[in-house]
Amino acid sequence: MVDISLITATLNSADTLADCLESVIKQNLCVEHIVVDGGSDDETLAIASQYSGHLSHVIPGPDKGIYDAMNKGITACSSEVVGILNSDDFYPSDDILSKISSLFENPEIQACYGDLVYVDRAENGVERICRYWRAGPYRGAKQFYYGWMMPHPTLFVRRSVYEQYGMFNLEMGTAADYELMIRLFVKNRINVEYLPRVIVHMRAGGVSNASLGNRFRANRMDRKAWKVNGLKPYFWTLSLKPVRKIGQWVFRAVE
Incomplete structure (x- = not known):
């Protein structure tokens, strides 16, 4: 292993x-x-x-x-x-x-990710799923141009990748995880594998989505994430990011 x-x-x-x-x-x-x-x-x-x-x-x-x-x-x-x-x-x-x-036993795989669910705090032993982020298979860097990204909390990366391409850029604020993904998967095209299952339960919240004002600031930093890597998104790329999240909202209880 x-x-x-x-x-x-x-x-x-x-x-x-x-x-x-x-x-x-x-x-x-x-x-x-x-x-x-x-x-x-x-x-x-x-x-x-x-x-x-x-x-x-x-x-x-x-x-x-x-x-x-x-x-x-x-x-x-x-x-x-x-x-x-x-x-x-x-x-x-x-x-x-x-x-x-087990996935990383294949030496060609440099990173992997999976699905994520957002859950409300447990009440009476029951957690309610409020969003289901089904990331889906990776089909290449082009996906990022259409507003796609993998759930960062599910991302596992070889340490050698961080050593070669760098860690989180602290100047990027709450977009540091997005910038890292642009750098690794769009700019440097590292090999990544999708594990088709829920990897992480995440409690609902998040600074970048906490208010409309924060959402605008996050979009501004998302654009910078492309710029600092010498890349230019399509004019619709960043608008599609929140649109893609609409399908994540499901409502059911998990025993």
Whole structure:
């Protein structure tokens, strides 16, 4: 099996961190798990210390934001493949990481991704799926020109790719994950594989989508993501990004 490092960035994540860590512990593959804290002033670090036997490193803050924390984690990891699990996200089943590892046994695969669901907080033991991001197979860089992108929380990348093409660009703000994907998949055309299953459950929210004003700012940074890579999107590319999300809204409960 191919070794995997996981990075979890935290900042006042006491309400959700235990669920995140437990979902990793339940995996049927042992991994290197690094927590990078941004200077929490709640019980986040105390909770992390309770799981010290399962964590490879806990890197204390402060940092320059979530993408700086992710960069610190990437720099600290030692495995061949790197994944990022946000502190309010979790894996829905215990075989996720072993399936990912198996994919990377093919040395030509440089990255992989899967599907993601957004869930509301559990009430009475029931979580409600409010969005289902079915990414679908990768058909080449052209997809990005039509507003497509893979769910970043499901993305696993070989460490050698980060070493060759760079990590998150901190000047990109909340579009840093989008810029990374443009750089890796459109500009440099790395080989990526789709795993057709839900990889991550993500709790609803997100800074870039929190308000209409934030959406406009995010679109401006999305355009910059192309520009800094010497690329130019079609005039409809960025308009199609939110349109593509319409089909993600489904409403049902998960037992």
